[in-house]
Each structure stands twice: as C-alpha cells, then as structure tokens.
Amino acid sequence: xxxxxxxxxxxxxxxxxxxxxxxxxxxxxxxxxxxxxxxxxxxxxxxxxxxxxxxxxxxxxxxxxxxxxxxxxxxxxxxxxxxxxxxxxxxxxxxxxxxxxxxxxxxxxxxxxxxxxxxxxxxxxxxxxxxxxxxxxxxxxxxxxxxxxxxxxxxxxxxxxxxxxx
Numbered sequence: 139x140x141x142x143x144x145x146x147x148x149x150x151x152x153x154x155x156x157x158x159x160x161x162x163x164x165x166x167x168x169x170x171x172x173x174x175x176x177x178x179x180x181x182x183x184x185x186x187x188x189x190x191x192x193x194x195x196x197x198x199x200x201x202x203x204x205x206x207x208x209x210x211x212x213x214x215x216x217x218x219x220x221x222x223x224x225x226x227x228x229x230x231x232x233x234x235x236x237x238x239x240x241x242x243x244x245x246x247x248x249x250x251x252x253x254x255x256x257x258x259x260x261x262x263x264x265x266x267x268x269x270x271x272x273x274x275x276x277x278x279x280x281x282x283x284x285x286x287x288x289x290x291x292x293x294x295x296x297x298x299x300x301x302x303x304x
Contacts (some may be wrong), residue, residue, distance in 0.1 A: 146178030154209035
C-alpha cells in the first residue's frame with residue numbers, strides 16, 4: 139500500500155482537488171503545471187490516502203473554506219472501501235457438497251411421498267359405477283350429434299344454399 143508524508147489541496151481549472159506527495163517539491167511541480175491556491179502540509183507520520191484525508195478533516199484543514207471542505211469530503215467518499223463478496227474458486231468444500239446431496243435426496247423423497255399420496259387418493263376416489271354412467275352419457279351425446287348431422291346439420295345447409303343459387 140502506498141503511503142504519503144504530505145497532503146493538501148490545489149486549485150486547477152477552478153476546482154479544488156486533494157493532492158498527495160512525499161516531499162514539498164510537489165508544490166513546485168503543481169505550480170509549474172498551472173495549479174493555484176496550493177496548500178500542502180506535512181503529515182504526522184506516513185499515511186495512506188484514506189488516513190491522510192481523515193487527518194486533514196480532523197485538523198480542520200479547510201479553515202471554513204467550503205470549496206476545500208467539499209473537495210476533501212468528495213475524496214473521502216471516493217475512497218470508501220466497498221465490501222466485496224469473496225470470490226469462489228474451485229470446488230466448494232466437501233461439507234457443502236454433502237449438504238447439497240442430502241437436500242436433493244430429501245426433496246426427491248418428499249416428491250415420491252406426495253406422488254404416492256395422490257395415487258392413494260385417486261384410488262380411493264375411484265367409483266366404477268360413476269365412471270360407467272359418465273361413459274354412457276358421453277356415448278349417447280356422440281351418437282346424438284352424429285345423427286343430427288345427417289338431418290340438416292351444418293353440411294346440409296351448404297348443399298341447400300348451393301341448389302337455390304344454381
């Protein structure tokens with residue numbers, strides 16, 4: 139991790155930005171490149187960027203200057219460490235594999251039990267006499283429909299209209 143012994147701000151193109159350095163020669167370089175309002179201080183000890191920004195905020199580095207304060211806060215927000223989920227590499231541990239297998243077996247057993255219960259309920263609800271009555275009613279309906287077709291159903295009307303037109 140990179141550490142710095144100096145930190146502060148400078149204005150470039152009208153906006154303040156936080157700057158970090160390891161010696162005061164950085165002031166000359168910033169001035170040479172067109173920076174103005176350069177204010178860099180020596181830190182108590184070498185710090186990383188996050189700690190340096192926190193230190194500048196704690197010592198009231200901005201002296202009431204709203205632009206400097208907003209630049210420090212923006213830099214602080216920019217460098218907030220984001221909690222990342224650790225990347226998984228390779229195969230999961232054997233314990234996790236065993237737990238997954240057990241869960242799959244339990245799910246399969248539950249599905250089998252549910253299927254058996256449905257089959258038992260269907261067998262208990264089966265009434266052969268009711269099934270025969272339903273089959274007889276369906277057969278009668280089909281027979282009635284087939285006899286109606288020959289007595290002037292849909293096809294007979296087409297034939298009659300064709301005869302009238304001819």
